[in-house]
Amino acid sequence: MGSQRNLNLSLWEEEPSSAPVAGTARLNWSYSRREAAEQCLRRYFYQYYSNCVTDSSLRDQIQRIKEIKNRHLRIGELVHLAISTYFKKLKQGKTLTPAWVERWVAEIFAGDQAYSKRIKSGGPASNDKYPPTVMDEIVNDVPDGDRLLNEAGNQLRSAVQMFFTADSFEEFRRLGAQSHSLVEHKLSLGGYGVPVSGKIDLAVRDENVVRIVDWKLGVASDGGAESLQLASYGLWAKETYEIPSDQIRIAKAHLADGSVVEFRADEESFANAQARIHQDLERMTVLHTYGQAGTIDAFTPSPYAKLCRLCPFRQICPEGEGSHD
Numbered sequence: 608m609g610s611q612r613n614l615n616l617s618l619w620e621e622e623p624s625s626a627p628v629a630g631t632a633r634l635n636w637s638y639s640r641r642e643a644a645e646q647c648l649r650r651y652f653y654q655y656y657s658n659c660v661t662d663s664s665l666r667d668q669i670q671r672i673k674e675i676k677n678r679h680l681r682i683g684e685l686v687h688l689a690i691s692t693y694f695k696k697l698k699q700g701k702t703l704t705p706a707w708v709e710r711w712v713a714e715i716f717a718g719d720q721a722y723s724k725r726i727k728s729g730g731p732a733s734n735d736k737y738p739p740t741v742m743d744e745i746v747n748d749v750p751d752g753d754r755l756l757n758e759a760g761n762q763l764r765s766a767v768q769m770f771f772t773a774d775s776f777e778e779f780r781r782l783g784a785q786s787h788s789l790v791e792h793k794l795s796l797g798g799y800g801v802p803v804s805g806k807i808d809l810a811v812r813d814e815n816v817v818r819i820v821d822w823k824l825g826v827a828s829d830g831g832a833e834s835l836q837l838a839s840y841g842l843w844a845k846e847t848y849e850i851p852s853d854q855i856r857i858a859k860a861h862l863a864d865g866s867v868v869e870f871r872a873d874e875e876s877f878a879n880a881q882a883r884i885h886q887d888l889e890r891m892t893v894l895h896t897y898g899q900a901g902t903i904d905a906f907t908p909s910p911y912a913k914l915c916r917l918c919p920f921r922q923i924c925p926e927g928e929g930s931h932d
Contacts, residue, residue: 838880
């Protein structure tokens, strides 16, 4: 581990250029984008380069599939929606009750499922500005899909309840209610040649400390990969608030069990994050050339069936088409 830290620090000491990289128009770094590339390059292609596919029928099919979400992704969105809406309304002088918030997001999730069944049976698509979500478990006949969706609904309600009741989250609820708190805040970092972006669940300057909270659906785990995401938040805080790293506090708040895991925010962690982002961008830049050319074979599919089962593109991916059997 020590040698890896030294390698990352030495890479950053080379001061990579912040000048725009040739041929990288429309390329950007975000944690979700680099996570997609890490998990499966074929999915990465479908997700970010579908407009470069020359076969128009395949291109249209990919675009439709991109609107489909599985239960894990959807309830994660809804939990964040519940918390952010609660804070935003609170700062407007309106207090939403926990019961109302829980019922509201549960009804949205139920509406997603009803809409998905309608789409599956050949019904018309919604013309609403914010249409319901098409659920993978329904339109693609995922085995035991009804049970899985029911469990996801229970997880959604439990997570919302935990947000409101966990004593460990009391400080976060207080911070989020402050008028100057940033909720679901879009961030950007300079100095990388291409846009580096993300979204922070909650950030607030409390006296001489900047507190950042990242809501997680699951229970606490090692989660080493997530350290890059959290470190990018710390880099943003340093840049935005012009403060040293010892005045930044970053935590993962786990909505499954109420646990809080503090992230080590220091110069070494931030230097490692900067180096990793640059390393990601080197790889992404190479892939970008093939992506813009629509060269799908340059994007190797994941060999792990578990990932394929949760990927909406498995219906059109030859390597993943058998994963749902």
